[in-house]
Amino acid sequence: MILLFSVKFKMIWQQLKLLILVLLLFIPTVGAIVVKLASVKFFQPEENDAGCIGPKLFSCLICLYVSGSLIPAKYAYVGLSVATTEGSWQTESKDYQFWVETDYTGNFTIKNVIPGVYGLHGWIPGFPGDYLGKEHITISAGSQTQLGNLTYVPPRDGPTLWEIGSPDRTAIGYYVPDVNPMYVNKLFLNSPEKFRQYGLWDRYTDVHPQFDQTFTIGSSNPKNDWFFANVDRRGADNKYLPTTWTIKFNLNPVTTGTYKLRLAIASATRSDLKAHVNDMDIEHLVFQVLNLGTDNTVCRHGIHGLYRLFSCDISSSFLVKGDNSIFLTQARGGDALCGVLYDYVRLEAPATAERSELSTLA
Known part of the structure; x- marks a missing residue:
């Protein structure tokens, strides 16, 4: 009896192991099929299964002082x-x-949109800032x-007095140094993506070993x-x-006003950013933001991160006829990888009556 029971137990155990093996093989297969079908459902919707939106987005030319008319927002990004x-x-x-x-011509069509309520966002290369539609869109x-x-x-x-760079949300177009020969990545030698090389943050010290960068408008x-x-x-x-x-920069004359x-900003990492005008004391501090950004763009060999736009008021009383200076300070020390990547810097004269009329188009 004992021998017969032992044989039956072994047979049952063998069948149970076989069943477990089949289940282990079968369950992942079923899971993969389910995931695949779900992906098709979302990314390849059937006809009439999702909404379609097809408007035009126009940009008012920033400078009323140049054209004074609406221009198409060509090659803008809309989402x-x-x-x-x-x-x-x-x-x-x-x-x-x-x-x-x-x-x-500024036309666009967004197809295969999952039904829901959305905001219409956008930005235009060559123009700072973000667009956001006034009304929500129901699809x-x-x-x-x-x-x-x-x-x-x-x-x-007001009208532009001077500008540095081009507003494309990146730091492309600025000076990127050659890599330290110790850290050369041959993949990016003679590459337009020179910023991909390692250790470029330390090259700032090699370029400016004692005194920080000075940029003179006009030269x-x-x-x-x-x-x-x-x-x-x-x-x-x-x-x-x-x-x-x-x-x-030079001002002649100084117009009364703001x-x-x-x-x-194309990217920022743990930065304390300050702006002073003509003096570094607290009275001439016109802008300050602390602990800005967690993008880690520099150490990850990038050229842009999260875009930010700051607008700073400068009283005409801070400025003088003739030579003036604006000081941009990255005030956090002790961190090799903190810093700011600028996209675009611009100084505008005080607003005019023409600009007040233009603002009604927004």
Whole structure:
């Protein structure tokens, strides 16, 4: 009896192991099929299964002082996102976003949109700031939504006195140094993506070993004289020191009123950024933001991160007829990898009556 029971137990155990093996092989296969079908459902919707939106986005030419008319927002980037504030689409990651590029005339069509309620976001290369539609857009299955003509009025108070760079949300176009020969990556030798080389943050000290960067409007060239990242400078004892960049410019005359300094940031990492005008004391501090950014763009060999635009008021009482200076300070020391990548810097004269009329288009 004992022998017979033992044989039956072994047979049952063998069958049980076989069943477990079959289940282990079968369950992942079923799971893979389910995931695949779900992917098809979302990314390749059937006809009439998702909405379609096809309006035009127009940009009002920033400078009324140049044209005074609306121009098409050609090759702009336009997208639907559940984000509700300007630029917040950059950090919205819990829902799908749907983006396209406008054509030469500013037309665009966004297809295969999952039904829902969205904000219409956008930005235009060559113009600072973010567009956000005034109304939410509701997309239903099988629908087509026509929005007509939309107008974007980029931020501006007065005419441009000077500008540095081009507003494309990157630090491309500024000076990127050659890599230290110790750290050469041959993949990026003779490459347009020179910024991919390792250790470029330390090259700022090699370019400016004792004194920080000075940029003179009218004679300096951003491609040669504006370092791509405002980082700390390595001191004699290998401690990293805060840095202050100087922008020198001439005003003649000084107009009574409020000037506007636009600072478009392509990326920032643990930066304490300050701006002073003509003096470094507290009375001449016109802008300050602490612990800005966690992008880690420099150490990850990038050229842009999260875009930010700051607008700083400068009283005409701070300025003088003739030579003036603006000081941009990355005030946090002791960190080789903290810093700011500027996208675009612009100084505007005080607002005019013409600009007040233009603002009604927004």
